[in-house]
Amino acid sequence: MGVFDVAFLVSVLTIAAPVLLAANGELLAQRAGVMNVGLEGVMLSGAFCGYAVMCQVDNQMLGFLGGIAGGVLGAALMGILAIEARVDQIVAGIAIGILGYGVTAFLNQHFIPEPRTFDPLPRLAIPGLSALPVIGDVLFRQDLFIYATAIVVVSTAYALHRTTWGINLVAVGETPMAADAAGVSVRGVRWATVLLAGVAAGAAGAYVSIGDVGVFRDDMVGGRGYLAIAAVLFGMWRLRGVLLAVAIFATTDAIQLRLQSLDVIPREVWAVAAILLVPIVLRLATRADGTRTATALLTPPRLLVVAGSTVLVWFAIRPPDVSLPASLWLAMPYVLALVALAAAKASRHQAPSALTIPYVRSEA
């Protein structure tokens, strides 16, 4: 299979899991109307608290609990600012991002004199299923965090669409006034989702520090928080979209890691890139009434995308002798996200109407 072997798929999952968990929590909060652009800071707080607890007790369970506590702490600050003080959520998020970096780096420099290294989470093979070829190695020989993330995502999908709680949550994000009139506590739902997002981001941060590599460095979350937010927006506030976005981000990142050891971009990579562009081309060809037509593609920006995908298909057939610098590969997911956002025409999937708008209950 060349570039895309079992080890590659495993690394995609390992890269995707923390981003997916954090994005999953952020999705809930945003559906209820609170956007925390400081998610990076919250994840850092989780990463550091998890590491700090590990340094004290050397127990991974407690370490993760510490990470969750750290995430909740950061999220609680967001809740106080956004829900209680009703300040501008974007600015509050920027503050939390700066604080998260500053506080964790400060504490790390001063209170943890001896940097320590821990073993990453052990991989657990699920009896029976792990014996399957390829799938068994990729999906059923993972660590506990990845299994937990899968369970959380499935239960989120269930809770959001099949429970009263989830329907209330969506109502709070769309028309808080109606939700309030129906007896749903807007404040309560928003606090719950913000704190849940904190739990998720904290656990994801702890996975980055003690679960995966087993150390803590300043700023080690390295943009995963921003990626998680990008995934929610790119995914148009739907769980399916978020999953797709995280999959694309993780795949590009894993390919980038893999390509560092290769000189020429192999054929499979071009093929994957071409496949990724297909949904975008299809979406571009979709007219407002839902019918597909080739003539809709005849405007300059769309032609560009079509031409791009044609070139990629050609490259997949005849790989050219070029290599792309690693950093440009890393920029790829964001560029893709921007292209997808610009191409998105369907108004079906929209931002929650009350996103970032504080709710003021008017006492008549």
Place this chain on the structure above:
Amino acid sequence: MTLLSTATILGLAQRLLTQVAVAAVTLLIAALLLLTIGVSPLDAADAFWAGTFGSSTNAGTTLTQAVPLFLVALGWIVTEKAGRIQVGFPGQVVIGGCAAAAVGLHAESLPGPFAVLLCAVAGIAGGAMWAGIVAWLWASRGVLEIVSSLLLNLVAVQVLAWLVRGPLQGSLDKQPQSANFAPSTSWPAFPQIPGMTLSYDVLLAPVLAVGLVWVLSRTTFGFTVRASGGNVTAARWQGMDPVRAGASAIVASGAFAGLAGAALLFAGAAPWLSEGFEASVGFNGIAVALLARNSPIGAMVTAVVFSSLNVGSTSLQSLLDVPSTLTSVLQGAVIVLVLIAAAVAMRRRRTPPPVPEPSTLEASPRPATAGTGV
């Protein structure tokens, strides 16, 4: 100076009082943090003063480092007045800096003033172009400016990482940085200051601050921008084009950020392009503007406050071994405190029940073509 003329003296006094209260609480936090790591706050204050304004050399550094922060703050103020939330400053600073560096590395043969000017213009063009993507995506594709600008920040970081390892890499060893810029391309420094730490670009600050106040309050363009940021429907009825005004404001703010990028490289201590040259100026500039309550004149003061925090923390680190990340803690704390102070003041006034801010995202001038959320 519209703010001064409209505000009552009472309002002004209250505002000053909250600023003082925020400063006092921040100092308290700093003192407590210093005590927990066993450093006397008084010693720290001494070291801080010596590092920032204690000598004319250090004061020059502090003022020079305030300029990029101030320029980004101006960029934020322009978009804020137009009712747009653009947070792409880190990316625009980076791309502006890259453009300025690309020009500066080839401009050593030009006479000094032209080379400096050319680099500044390249920076402005780079920043404006990067912001232009945000403006185009917003105006004609309906992509929220906050989303696209955040994504473009991440792209800019990678572009810089590529440039310093590829096209712009210096020939010296394999360091990821460009060659040194020729002295003729750098902003000249005041010769009176020992160490030549004060660059002439500080003169930009008062000029641009007054200029921006004038443009916003006395020109048709400024009025259009403010009207579009205020009541979009009213602006439309007046025959203005809020989408156009919003898009130009985004591009203008990118131009300010791009100039900040050029200033970081050509008026700073390190005359070469490296990966970390942006040094969080992009986000801290937003804080500078907020702290000044989006007043261009006030931002001159708050930019110096922020840069003294940066400069002072270096001397605290070298003299008293205080982690320099203390700065980030304080900067984050300042923003939180300013937000809370504003919220408290709002509740105190008990004017008509606080109407929710015209939302950041849903905010008003809906680009005409795209009805999509993002």
